Amino acid sequence: MTDSGLPQPPAAPNATPTTDPDAHPLDDALQLAPLGGHRFAGRTTAPWANMVGPFGGITAAVLLRAAMDHPDRLGEPLALTVNYAGPVAAGAFEIEARPARTNRGTQHWTLSLDQGGQPASTATAVFAVRRDTWTARELTLPEVPPAAEVEASVPRIGIEWAKRYEMRFIEGGWPDLDIGEELPHSRTMMWIRDLPERPLDAPALAAICDAFYPRVFRRRQRFTPIGTVSITTLIHADAAALARQGARPVLACARGVHFGQGFFEQRAEVWGDDGTLLASSIQMVYFRD
Protein backbone atom coordinates (compact mmCIF):
# COMPACT_ATOMS: atom_id res chain seq x y z
CA MET A 1 0.00 0.00 0.00
CA THR A 2 3.00 2.37 -0.38
CA ASP A 3 3.96 4.28 -3.48
CA SER A 4 7.20 2.75 -4.67
CA GLY A 5 7.96 5.89 -6.69
CA LEU A 6 8.47 7.97 -3.57
CA PRO A 7 10.96 7.66 -0.73
CA GLN A 8 9.55 5.53 2.11
CA PRO A 9 11.62 6.09 5.24
CA PRO A 10 10.94 3.55 7.98
CA ALA A 11 8.81 5.06 10.74
CA ALA A 12 11.27 6.46 13.26
CA PRO A 13 10.68 5.61 16.92
CA ASN A 14 9.85 9.26 17.54
CA ALA A 15 7.48 9.60 14.56
CA THR A 16 4.34 9.31 16.69
CA PRO A 17 3.14 12.78 17.69
CA THR A 18 3.61 13.69 21.33
CA THR A 19 0.85 15.34 23.31
CA ASP A 20 0.95 19.04 24.03
CA PRO A 21 -0.86 19.33 27.38
CA ASP A 22 -2.17 22.75 26.36
CA ALA A 23 -3.66 21.55 23.06
CA HIS A 24 -7.42 21.26 22.61
CA PRO A 25 -8.36 17.54 22.88
CA LEU A 26 -9.63 17.58 19.29
CA ASP A 27 -6.48 19.21 17.92
CA ASP A 28 -4.37 16.82 19.97
CA ALA A 29 -6.18 13.78 18.55
CA LEU A 30 -5.73 15.13 15.01
CA GLN A 31 -1.97 15.60 15.31
CA LEU A 32 -0.16 13.83 12.49
CA ALA A 33 3.54 13.50 11.72
CA PRO A 34 4.47 13.21 8.03
CA LEU A 35 6.36 9.98 7.30
CA GLY A 36 7.19 10.81 3.68
CA GLY A 37 5.37 9.62 0.60
CA HIS A 38 1.66 9.69 1.30
CA ARG A 39 1.95 8.43 4.89
CA PHE A 40 1.35 10.08 8.23
CA ALA A 41 1.83 8.82 11.80
CA GLY A 42 -0.91 9.36 14.36
CA ARG A 43 -2.18 7.78 17.55
CA THR A 44 -5.36 7.34 19.50
CA THR A 45 -5.89 9.57 22.53
CA ALA A 46 -7.70 8.69 25.75
CA PRO A 47 -10.25 11.55 25.68
CA TRP A 48 -11.87 10.12 22.51
CA ALA A 49 -12.32 6.54 23.72
CA ASN A 50 -15.58 4.81 22.87
CA MET A 51 -16.83 1.58 24.49
CA VAL A 52 -14.43 -0.34 22.22
CA GLY A 53 -11.64 1.60 20.52
CA PRO A 54 -11.91 5.27 19.57
CA PHE A 55 -15.10 7.22 18.70
CA GLY A 56 -15.80 6.71 14.98
CA GLY A 57 -16.13 10.45 14.48
CA ILE A 58 -12.54 11.05 15.56
CA THR A 59 -11.33 8.41 13.10
CA ALA A 60 -13.25 10.17 10.32
CA ALA A 61 -11.80 13.51 11.42
CA VAL A 62 -8.18 12.32 11.48
CA LEU A 63 -8.52 10.72 8.02
CA LEU A 64 -9.87 14.01 6.69
CA ARG A 65 -7.08 15.88 8.46
CA ALA A 66 -4.47 13.72 6.71
CA ALA A 67 -5.80 14.74 3.27
CA MET A 68 -6.04 18.38 4.39
CA ASP A 69 -2.44 18.28 5.64
CA HIS A 70 -1.08 16.68 2.45
CA PRO A 71 1.18 19.12 0.56
CA ASP A 72 -0.64 18.35 -2.73
CA ARG A 73 -4.11 19.10 -1.37
CA LEU A 74 -6.44 21.11 -3.62
CA GLY A 75 -9.50 22.98 -2.38
CA GLU A 76 -11.80 22.08 0.49
CA PRO A 77 -13.51 18.86 1.58
CA LEU A 78 -16.77 18.05 -0.16
CA ALA A 79 -17.41 14.34 0.52
CA LEU A 80 -15.92 11.80 2.91
CA THR A 81 -16.70 8.10 3.19
CA VAL A 82 -15.11 6.12 6.01
CA ASN A 83 -15.50 2.36 6.29
CA TYR A 84 -14.72 0.90 9.70
CA ALA A 85 -13.03 -2.30 8.65
CA GLY A 86 -11.69 -3.51 11.99
CA PRO A 87 -11.03 -2.43 15.55
CA VAL A 88 -8.55 0.39 16.18
CA ALA A 89 -6.26 -0.57 19.04
CA ALA A 90 -5.11 2.06 21.53
CA GLY A 91 -1.80 3.52 20.40
CA ALA A 92 -0.04 4.34 17.16
CA PHE A 93 -1.51 4.13 13.65
CA GLU A 94 -0.46 5.17 10.20
CA ILE A 95 -2.61 6.90 7.64
CA GLU A 96 -2.08 6.66 3.92
CA ALA A 97 -3.65 9.64 2.13
CA ARG A 98 -3.15 9.33 -1.59
CA PRO A 99 -4.43 11.86 -4.15
CA ALA A 100 -5.70 9.33 -6.67
CA ARG A 101 -6.60 12.00 -9.21
CA THR A 102 -6.36 15.77 -9.26
CA ASN A 103 -8.41 17.78 -11.74
CA ARG A 104 -8.61 21.53 -12.23
CA GLY A 105 -11.36 21.96 -9.65
CA THR A 106 -11.69 18.63 -7.84
CA GLN A 107 -9.37 16.16 -6.17
CA HIS A 108 -10.09 12.52 -5.32
CA TRP A 109 -8.46 10.82 -2.35
CA THR A 110 -7.99 7.20 -1.40
CA LEU A 111 -7.24 6.78 2.30
CA SER A 112 -6.62 4.12 4.88
CA LEU A 113 -5.82 4.03 8.58
CA ASP A 114 -3.48 1.12 9.18
CA GLN A 115 -2.36 -0.78 12.26
CA GLY A 116 -0.15 -3.86 12.23
CA GLY A 117 0.17 -3.68 8.46
CA GLN A 118 -3.54 -3.95 7.70
CA PRO A 119 -6.27 -1.33 7.29
CA ALA A 120 -8.45 -0.68 10.32
CA SER A 121 -10.39 1.85 8.20
CA THR A 122 -10.60 2.53 4.49
CA ALA A 123 -11.86 5.81 3.14
CA THR A 124 -12.27 8.07 0.15
CA ALA A 125 -12.61 11.82 0.03
CA VAL A 126 -13.40 14.40 -2.61
CA PHE A 127 -12.09 17.92 -2.31
CA ALA A 128 -13.16 20.82 -4.52
CA VAL A 129 -12.50 24.44 -5.21
CA ARG A 130 -15.70 26.25 -4.26
CA ARG A 131 -17.00 29.21 -6.18
CA ASP A 132 -20.05 31.42 -5.95
CA THR A 133 -23.08 30.16 -7.86
CA TRP A 134 -26.84 30.12 -7.65
CA THR A 135 -27.89 28.84 -4.23
CA ALA A 136 -31.09 27.22 -2.99
CA ARG A 137 -32.24 25.31 0.05
CA GLU A 138 -34.67 22.47 -0.29
CA LEU A 139 -34.35 20.99 3.17
CA THR A 140 -34.74 23.67 5.84
CA LEU A 141 -33.78 23.96 9.48
CA PRO A 142 -36.44 22.47 11.75
CA GLU A 143 -38.21 24.90 14.09
CA VAL A 144 -36.28 24.69 17.33
CA PRO A 145 -35.59 26.93 20.31
CA PRO A 146 -32.19 28.64 20.29
CA ALA A 147 -29.33 26.84 22.02
CA ALA A 148 -29.35 29.26 24.97
CA GLU A 149 -32.90 28.14 25.83
CA VAL A 150 -32.08 24.42 25.89
CA GLU A 151 -30.47 22.82 28.92
CA ALA A 152 -27.07 21.19 28.46
CA SER A 153 -27.26 17.46 29.07
CA VAL A 154 -25.13 15.34 31.33
CA PRO A 155 -24.07 12.12 29.54
CA ARG A 156 -25.96 9.24 31.15
CA ILE A 157 -23.65 6.51 29.98
CA GLY A 158 -19.95 6.26 30.68
CA ILE A 159 -18.70 7.09 27.20
CA GLU A 160 -15.53 9.15 27.35
CA TRP A 161 -15.87 10.87 23.96
CA ALA A 162 -19.32 12.23 24.82
CA LYS A 163 -17.63 14.43 27.46
CA ARG A 164 -15.86 16.22 24.59
CA TYR A 165 -19.18 17.77 23.56
CA GLU A 166 -21.74 20.12 25.01
CA MET A 167 -25.07 18.57 23.98
CA ARG A 168 -28.39 20.37 24.41
CA PHE A 169 -31.12 17.91 23.50
CA ILE A 170 -34.35 19.27 22.05
CA GLU A 171 -35.64 15.77 21.30
CA GLY A 172 -34.27 12.27 21.81
CA GLY A 173 -31.74 12.74 24.63
CA TRP A 174 -29.68 9.92 26.12
CA PRO A 175 -31.98 6.92 26.17
CA ASP A 176 -32.86 4.82 29.20
CA LEU A 177 -31.57 1.44 28.08
CA ASP A 178 -33.33 -0.43 30.88
CA ILE A 179 -36.86 0.19 29.56
CA GLY A 180 -36.72 -2.23 26.64
CA GLU A 181 -40.01 -0.99 25.17
CA GLU A 182 -39.91 -0.12 21.47
CA LEU A 183 -40.51 3.49 20.48
CA PRO A 184 -42.12 4.52 17.17
CA HIS A 185 -39.09 6.54 16.05
CA SER A 186 -35.51 7.30 16.97
CA ARG A 187 -35.16 11.00 16.25
CA THR A 188 -32.65 13.20 18.04
CA MET A 189 -32.28 16.96 17.71
CA MET A 190 -29.57 18.70 19.69
CA TRP A 191 -27.47 21.80 19.80
CA ILE A 192 -23.89 20.62 20.05
CA ARG A 193 -20.39 22.07 20.19
CA ASP A 194 -16.91 20.98 21.11
CA LEU A 195 -15.81 21.18 24.74
CA PRO A 196 -13.80 23.25 25.42
CA GLU A 197 -15.31 25.64 22.87
CA ARG A 198 -13.40 25.60 19.60
CA PRO A 199 -14.09 27.28 16.24
CA LEU A 200 -15.70 24.82 13.84
CA ASP A 201 -13.63 23.39 11.00
CA ALA A 202 -14.17 20.52 8.58
CA PRO A 203 -12.66 17.76 10.77
CA ALA A 204 -14.70 18.92 13.77
CA LEU A 205 -17.82 18.95 11.57
CA ALA A 206 -17.09 15.44 10.28
CA ALA A 207 -16.80 14.22 13.87
CA ILE A 208 -20.07 15.88 14.92
CA CYS A 209 -21.86 14.05 12.07
CA ASP A 210 -21.18 10.84 14.04
CA ALA A 211 -21.83 12.29 17.52
CA PHE A 212 -25.16 10.55 18.05
CA TYR A 213 -25.71 7.49 20.16
CA PRO A 214 -26.85 4.62 17.92
CA ARG A 215 -30.46 4.97 16.78
CA VAL A 216 -31.17 1.35 17.69
CA PHE A 217 -30.59 2.22 21.36
CA ARG A 218 -33.38 4.78 21.28
CA ARG A 219 -35.75 2.82 19.09
CA ARG A 220 -35.55 -0.28 21.30
CA GLN A 221 -34.62 1.46 24.58
CA ARG A 222 -32.14 -1.28 25.30
CA PHE A 223 -28.46 -1.93 24.80
CA THR A 224 -27.17 -4.15 22.02
CA PRO A 225 -23.65 -4.45 20.64
CA ILE A 226 -23.31 -2.12 17.62
CA GLY A 227 -20.65 -0.70 15.35
CA THR A 228 -20.74 1.69 12.40
CA VAL A 229 -19.46 -0.06 9.28
CA SER A 230 -19.63 2.88 6.86
CA ILE A 231 -20.34 6.61 7.13
CA THR A 232 -20.56 9.13 4.31
CA THR A 233 -20.57 12.84 5.04
CA LEU A 234 -21.28 15.52 2.45
CA ILE A 235 -19.92 18.91 3.45
CA HIS A 236 -21.74 22.00 2.24
CA ALA A 237 -19.87 24.56 4.33
CA ASP A 238 -16.74 26.16 2.97
CA ALA A 239 -14.09 27.72 5.21
CA ALA A 240 -15.94 31.06 5.24
CA ALA A 241 -19.21 29.41 6.35
CA LEU A 242 -17.35 27.50 9.07
CA ALA A 243 -15.68 30.71 10.22
CA ARG A 244 -19.08 32.45 10.38
CA GLN A 245 -20.34 29.68 12.64
CA GLY A 246 -17.27 29.92 14.88
CA ALA A 247 -17.58 28.20 18.24
CA ARG A 248 -21.35 28.60 18.63
CA PRO A 249 -23.47 25.41 18.89
CA VAL A 250 -24.66 23.76 15.70
CA LEU A 251 -27.99 21.96 15.37
CA ALA A 252 -27.49 18.24 14.80
CA CYS A 253 -30.45 16.04 13.84
CA ALA A 254 -30.43 12.27 13.37
CA ARG A 255 -32.95 9.50 12.80
CA GLY A 256 -33.09 5.87 11.89
CA VAL A 257 -34.33 4.89 8.44
CA HIS A 258 -34.49 1.10 8.25
CA PHE A 259 -33.42 -1.61 10.72
CA GLY A 260 -33.08 -5.24 9.71
CA GLN A 261 -30.85 -8.24 9.14
CA GLY A 262 -28.20 -6.99 11.52
CA PHE A 263 -27.77 -3.48 10.09
CA PHE A 264 -29.51 -0.15 10.27
CA GLU A 265 -29.28 3.10 8.37
CA GLN A 266 -28.96 6.36 10.25
CA ARG A 267 -29.18 9.80 8.63
CA ALA A 268 -28.08 13.09 10.06
CA GLU A 269 -27.92 16.77 9.23
CA VAL A 270 -25.85 19.45 10.91
CA TRP A 271 -27.08 23.03 10.62
CA GLY A 272 -25.49 26.37 11.39
CA ASP A 273 -27.46 28.64 13.71
CA ASP A 274 -28.19 30.93 10.73
CA GLY A 275 -30.12 28.08 9.06
CA THR A 276 -27.33 26.98 6.71
CA LEU A 277 -26.98 23.25 6.10
CA LEU A 278 -23.34 22.62 6.99
CA ALA A 279 -23.22 18.86 6.36
CA SER A 280 -25.36 15.83 5.90
CA SER A 281 -24.44 12.26 6.57
CA ILE A 282 -25.65 8.69 6.27
CA GLN A 283 -24.25 5.64 7.93
CA MET A 284 -24.82 1.90 8.03
CA VAL A 285 -24.47 0.39 11.47
CA TYR A 286 -24.10 -3.24 12.52
CA PHE A 287 -26.22 -4.38 15.43
CA ARG A 288 -26.76 -7.61 17.31
CA ASP A 289 -30.14 -8.66 18.62
Add this chain to the structure above:
Amino acid sequence: MTDSGLPQPPAAPNATPTTDPDAHPLDDALQLAPLGGHRFAGRTTAPWANMVGPFGGITAAVLLRAAMDHPDRLGEPLALTVNYAGPVAAGAFEIEARPARTNRGTQHWTLSLDQGGQPASTATAVFAVRRDTWTARELTLPEVPPAAEVEASVPRIGIEWAKRYEMRFIEGGWPDLDIGEELPHSRTMMWIRDLPERPLDAPALAAICDAFYPRVFRRRQRFTPIGTVSITTLIHADAAALARQGARPVLACARGVHFGQGFFEQRAEVWGDDGTLLASSIQMVYFRD
Protein backbone atom coordinates in the same frame (compact mmCIF):
# COMPACT_ATOMS: atom_id res chain seq x y z
CA MET B 1 -2.04 -0.06 -8.00
CA THR B 2 -1.37 -3.78 -8.48
CA ASP B 3 -0.64 -6.31 -5.77
CA SER B 4 2.95 -7.36 -6.22
CA GLY B 5 2.29 -10.53 -4.20
CA LEU B 6 0.05 -11.98 -6.90
CA PRO B 7 0.76 -12.88 -10.51
CA GLN B 8 -0.04 -9.99 -12.84
CA PRO B 9 -0.32 -11.26 -16.40
CA PRO B 10 -0.30 -8.50 -18.99
CA ALA B 11 -3.78 -7.85 -20.37
CA ALA B 12 -4.14 -10.07 -23.40
CA PRO B 13 -5.42 -8.43 -26.60
CA ASN B 14 -8.61 -10.48 -26.30
CA ALA B 15 -9.16 -9.72 -22.60
CA THR B 16 -11.94 -7.20 -23.25
CA PRO B 17 -15.34 -8.93 -23.11
CA THR B 18 -17.11 -9.32 -26.41
CA THR B 19 -20.79 -8.58 -26.78
CA ASP B 20 -23.33 -11.38 -26.88
CA PRO B 21 -26.12 -9.94 -29.08
CA ASP B 22 -28.69 -11.91 -27.07
CA ALA B 23 -27.53 -10.58 -23.71
CA HIS B 24 -29.64 -8.07 -21.78
CA PRO B 25 -28.05 -4.60 -22.20
CA LEU B 26 -27.41 -4.41 -18.46
CA ASP B 27 -25.78 -7.84 -18.30
CA ASP B 28 -23.76 -7.00 -21.38
CA ALA B 29 -22.46 -3.76 -19.84
CA LEU B 30 -21.52 -5.63 -16.65
CA GLN B 31 -19.45 -8.30 -18.40
CA LEU B 32 -15.97 -8.50 -16.93
CA ALA B 33 -13.01 -10.68 -17.85
CA PRO B 34 -10.65 -11.61 -14.98
CA LEU B 35 -7.08 -10.41 -15.62
CA GLY B 36 -5.54 -12.14 -12.61
CA GLY B 37 -4.70 -10.59 -9.27
CA HIS B 38 -7.49 -8.23 -8.34
CA ARG B 39 -8.00 -6.87 -11.86
CA PHE B 40 -10.83 -7.22 -14.35
CA ALA B 41 -11.25 -6.01 -17.93
CA GLY B 42 -14.45 -4.32 -19.00
CA ARG B 43 -15.65 -1.81 -21.57
CA THR B 44 -18.30 0.81 -22.06
CA THR B 45 -21.31 -0.08 -24.19
CA ALA B 46 -23.30 2.24 -26.43
CA PRO B 47 -26.75 1.60 -24.84
CA TRP B 48 -25.60 3.21 -21.57
CA ALA B 49 -24.17 6.43 -23.01
CA ASN B 50 -24.90 9.65 -21.17
CA MET B 51 -24.39 13.15 -22.59
CA VAL B 52 -20.66 12.78 -21.88
CA GLY B 53 -19.31 9.28 -21.21
CA PRO B 54 -21.39 6.49 -19.68
CA PHE B 55 -24.32 6.85 -17.26
CA GLY B 56 -22.92 7.09 -13.73
CA GLY B 57 -25.25 4.34 -12.55
CA ILE B 58 -23.70 1.82 -14.93
CA THR B 59 -20.23 2.70 -13.65
CA ALA B 60 -21.42 2.11 -10.08
CA ALA B 61 -23.01 -1.18 -11.15
CA VAL B 62 -19.90 -2.51 -12.90
CA LEU B 63 -17.67 -1.61 -9.93
CA LEU B 64 -20.06 -3.51 -7.66
CA ARG B 65 -20.10 -6.39 -10.13
CA ALA B 66 -16.31 -6.65 -9.98
CA ALA B 67 -16.38 -7.13 -6.20
CA MET B 68 -19.27 -9.60 -6.52
CA ASP B 69 -17.34 -11.57 -9.16
CA HIS B 70 -14.12 -11.70 -7.12
CA PRO B 71 -13.36 -15.26 -5.99
CA ASP B 72 -12.68 -14.06 -2.43
CA ARG B 73 -16.02 -12.28 -2.06
CA LEU B 74 -17.88 -12.72 1.25
CA GLY B 75 -21.59 -12.05 1.71
CA GLU B 76 -23.74 -9.48 -0.04
CA PRO B 77 -23.34 -5.77 -0.81
CA LEU B 78 -24.25 -3.39 1.99
CA ALA B 79 -22.65 -0.04 1.07
CA LEU B 80 -21.09 1.36 -2.08
CA THR B 81 -19.41 4.72 -2.59
CA VAL B 82 -18.33 5.70 -6.10
CA ASN B 83 -16.35 8.87 -6.76
CA TYR B 84 -16.37 10.04 -10.37
CA ALA B 85 -12.81 11.28 -10.64
CA GLY B 86 -12.58 11.88 -14.37
CA PRO B 87 -14.30 11.22 -17.67
CA VAL B 88 -14.69 7.61 -18.81
CA ALA B 89 -13.78 7.37 -22.50
CA ALA B 90 -15.70 5.03 -24.79
CA GLY B 91 -13.96 1.66 -24.93
CA ALA B 92 -11.93 -0.56 -22.64
CA PHE B 93 -11.30 -0.04 -18.94
CA GLU B 94 -9.79 -2.04 -16.12
CA ILE B 95 -11.23 -2.44 -12.65
CA GLU B 96 -9.16 -3.17 -9.60
CA ALA B 97 -11.30 -4.76 -6.87
CA ARG B 98 -9.22 -5.41 -3.79
CA PRO B 99 -10.57 -6.95 -0.58
CA ALA B 100 -8.77 -4.62 1.81
CA ARG B 101 -9.96 -6.50 4.88
CA THR B 102 -12.13 -9.54 5.42
CA ASN B 103 -13.68 -10.20 8.81
CA ARG B 104 -15.96 -13.01 9.93
CA GLY B 105 -19.13 -11.26 8.82
CA THR B 106 -18.03 -8.20 6.82
CA GLN B 107 -15.66 -7.48 3.97
CA HIS B 108 -14.23 -4.12 2.95
CA TRP B 109 -13.35 -3.36 -0.66
CA THR B 110 -11.18 -0.72 -2.28
CA LEU B 111 -11.96 -0.30 -5.97
CA SER B 112 -10.99 1.77 -8.95
CA LEU B 113 -11.96 1.93 -12.60
CA ASP B 114 -8.85 2.80 -14.59
CA GLN B 115 -8.22 4.04 -18.10
CA GLY B 116 -4.84 5.02 -19.48
CA GLY B 117 -3.14 4.09 -16.22
CA GLN B 118 -5.10 6.48 -14.02
CA PRO B 119 -8.37 6.12 -12.12
CA ALA B 120 -11.50 7.44 -13.80
CA SER B 121 -13.47 6.39 -10.71
CA THR B 122 -12.46 5.42 -7.20
CA ALA B 123 -14.79 3.46 -4.93
CA THR B 124 -15.20 1.52 -1.74
CA ALA B 125 -17.72 -1.17 -0.89
CA VAL B 126 -18.73 -3.07 2.20
CA PHE B 127 -20.17 -6.56 1.94
CA ALA B 128 -21.77 -8.45 4.81
CA VAL B 129 -23.28 -11.74 5.73
CA ARG B 130 -26.92 -10.99 6.50
CA ARG B 131 -28.82 -12.76 9.25
CA ASP B 132 -32.31 -12.52 10.66
CA THR B 133 -32.72 -9.96 13.44
CA TRP B 134 -35.27 -7.57 14.84
CA THR B 135 -36.59 -5.39 12.01
CA ALA B 136 -38.23 -1.96 11.99
CA ARG B 137 -39.07 0.70 9.45
CA GLU B 138 -38.77 4.33 10.34
CA LEU B 139 -39.09 5.81 6.87
CA THR B 140 -42.13 4.42 5.07
CA LEU B 141 -43.21 4.18 1.45
CA PRO B 142 -45.02 7.33 0.30
CA GLU B 143 -48.68 6.93 -0.67
CA VAL B 144 -48.63 6.40 -4.40
CA PRO B 145 -50.82 4.73 -7.01
CA PRO B 146 -49.64 1.29 -8.14
CA ALA B 147 -47.35 1.17 -11.16
CA ALA B 148 -50.10 -0.21 -13.41
CA GLU B 149 -52.12 2.99 -12.86
CA VAL B 150 -49.29 5.33 -13.85
CA GLU B 151 -48.50 6.03 -17.49
CA ALA B 152 -45.05 5.09 -18.77
CA SER B 153 -43.12 8.17 -19.82
CA VAL B 154 -41.33 8.85 -23.07
CA PRO B 155 -37.89 10.37 -22.42
CA ARG B 156 -37.99 14.01 -23.51
CA ILE B 157 -34.28 14.46 -23.86
CA GLY B 158 -31.97 12.47 -26.08
CA ILE B 159 -30.19 10.52 -23.37
CA GLU B 160 -29.44 7.00 -24.50
CA TRP B 161 -29.32 5.35 -21.04
CA ALA B 162 -32.80 6.58 -20.17
CA LYS B 163 -34.16 4.27 -22.88
CA ARG B 164 -32.92 1.35 -20.79
CA TYR B 165 -35.64 2.06 -18.22
CA GLU B 166 -39.40 2.08 -18.08
CA MET B 167 -40.22 5.16 -16.01
CA ARG B 168 -43.72 5.91 -14.71
CA PHE B 169 -43.61 9.36 -13.13
CA ILE B 170 -45.97 10.10 -10.27
CA GLU B 171 -44.33 13.46 -9.60
CA GLY B 172 -41.48 15.40 -11.20
CA GLY B 173 -41.27 13.90 -14.69
CA TRP B 174 -38.78 14.99 -17.34
CA PRO B 175 -38.46 18.75 -16.90
CA ASP B 176 -39.00 21.37 -19.55
CA LEU B 177 -35.58 23.00 -19.62
CA ASP B 178 -36.75 25.97 -21.69
CA ILE B 179 -38.90 27.47 -18.93
CA GLY B 180 -36.08 28.78 -16.76
CA GLU B 181 -38.40 29.63 -13.87
CA GLU B 182 -37.33 28.34 -10.47
CA LEU B 183 -39.56 25.78 -8.76
CA PRO B 184 -39.87 25.49 -4.96
CA HIS B 185 -38.67 21.89 -4.92
CA SER B 186 -37.14 19.21 -7.12
CA ARG B 187 -38.92 16.03 -6.04
CA THR B 188 -39.39 13.07 -8.36
CA MET B 189 -41.36 9.90 -7.64
CA MET B 190 -41.47 7.20 -10.27
CA TRP B 191 -42.05 3.52 -10.76
CA ILE B 192 -39.06 2.25 -12.67
CA ARG B 193 -37.70 -1.02 -14.03
CA ASP B 194 -35.10 -2.21 -16.48
CA LEU B 195 -36.01 -2.48 -20.17
CA PRO B 196 -36.27 -5.21 -21.29
CA GLU B 197 -37.69 -6.50 -18.01
CA ARG B 198 -35.03 -8.18 -15.87
CA PRO B 199 -35.11 -9.56 -12.33
CA LEU B 200 -33.64 -7.05 -9.90
CA ASP B 201 -30.19 -7.69 -8.44
CA ALA B 202 -27.73 -5.54 -6.52
CA PRO B 203 -25.94 -4.01 -9.54
CA ALA B 204 -29.29 -3.16 -11.18
CA LEU B 205 -30.44 -1.58 -7.91
CA ALA B 206 -27.22 0.45 -7.61
CA ALA B 207 -27.78 1.76 -11.14
CA ILE B 208 -31.42 2.70 -10.44
CA CYS B 209 -30.26 4.76 -7.43
CA ASP B 210 -28.65 7.10 -9.98
CA ALA B 211 -31.44 6.97 -12.60
CA PHE B 212 -32.79 10.46 -11.93
CA TYR B 213 -32.14 13.46 -14.07
CA PRO B 214 -30.16 16.02 -12.04
CA ARG B 215 -32.27 17.81 -9.44
CA VAL B 216 -30.89 21.19 -10.52
CA PHE B 217 -32.58 20.74 -13.91
CA ARG B 218 -35.99 20.51 -12.25
CA ARG B 219 -35.43 23.13 -9.61
CA ARG B 220 -34.29 25.73 -12.18
CA GLN B 221 -36.13 24.32 -15.23
CA ARG B 222 -33.10 24.99 -17.32
CA PHE B 223 -30.04 23.13 -18.53
CA THR B 224 -26.65 23.61 -16.93
CA PRO B 225 -23.55 21.43 -17.23
CA ILE B 226 -23.51 18.96 -14.32
CA GLY B 227 -21.66 15.85 -13.19
CA THR B 228 -21.97 13.62 -10.13
CA VAL B 229 -18.74 13.66 -8.15
CA SER B 230 -19.66 11.13 -5.46
CA ILE B 231 -22.56 8.77 -4.81
CA THR B 232 -23.09 6.52 -1.81
CA THR B 233 -25.72 3.80 -1.87
CA LEU B 234 -26.76 1.77 1.15
CA ILE B 235 -28.38 -1.52 0.22
CA HIS B 236 -31.01 -2.95 2.56
CA ALA B 237 -32.24 -5.75 0.31
CA ASP B 238 -30.60 -9.14 0.48
CA ALA B 239 -30.75 -11.63 -2.39
CA ALA B 240 -34.07 -13.03 -1.12
CA ALA B 241 -35.68 -9.58 -1.02
CA LEU B 242 -34.39 -8.83 -4.51
CA ALA B 243 -35.78 -12.16 -5.75
CA ARG B 244 -39.18 -11.37 -4.19
CA GLN B 245 -39.24 -8.09 -6.11
CA GLY B 246 -38.30 -9.82 -9.36
CA ALA B 247 -38.85 -7.78 -12.52
CA ARG B 248 -41.75 -5.69 -11.21
CA PRO B 249 -41.27 -1.89 -11.06
CA VAL B 250 -39.69 -0.36 -7.96
CA LEU B 251 -40.63 3.03 -6.56
CA ALA B 252 -37.76 5.48 -6.85
CA CYS B 253 -37.93 8.85 -5.09
CA ALA B 254 -35.39 11.66 -5.27
CA ARG B 255 -35.08 15.24 -4.12
CA GLY B 256 -32.53 17.99 -3.84
CA VAL B 257 -31.29 18.98 -0.39
CA HIS B 258 -28.95 21.94 -0.75
CA PHE B 259 -27.60 23.74 -3.81
CA GLY B 260 -24.70 26.18 -3.63
CA GLN B 261 -21.11 27.01 -4.52
CA GLY B 262 -21.15 24.78 -7.57
CA PHE B 263 -22.43 21.58 -5.92
CA PHE B 264 -25.73 20.14 -4.84
CA GLU B 265 -26.82 17.20 -2.71
CA GLN B 266 -29.42 14.80 -4.04
CA ARG B 267 -31.01 12.04 -1.93
CA ALA B 268 -32.94 9.05 -3.16
CA GLU B 269 -34.78 6.00 -1.91
CA VAL B 270 -35.78 2.92 -3.87
CA TRP B 271 -38.70 0.89 -2.53
CA GLY B 272 -40.04 -2.53 -3.35
CA ASP B 273 -43.74 -2.70 -4.24
CA ASP B 274 -44.38 -4.45 -0.92
CA GLY B 275 -43.19 -1.33 0.94
CA THR B 276 -39.68 -2.60 1.70
CA LEU B 277 -36.87 -0.06 1.51
CA LEU B 278 -34.44 -1.68 -0.91
CA ALA B 279 -31.76 1.01 -1.00
CA SER B 280 -31.10 4.60 -0.17
CA SER B 281 -28.56 6.87 -1.71
CA ILE B 282 -27.01 10.31 -1.49
CA GLN B 283 -24.88 12.06 -4.03
CA MET B 284 -22.96 15.29 -4.47
CA VAL B 285 -23.23 16.77 -7.94
CA TYR B 286 -21.18 19.49 -9.58
CA PHE B 287 -23.09 22.15 -11.49
CA ARG B 288 -22.25 25.25 -13.44
CA ASP B 289 -24.35 28.38 -13.35
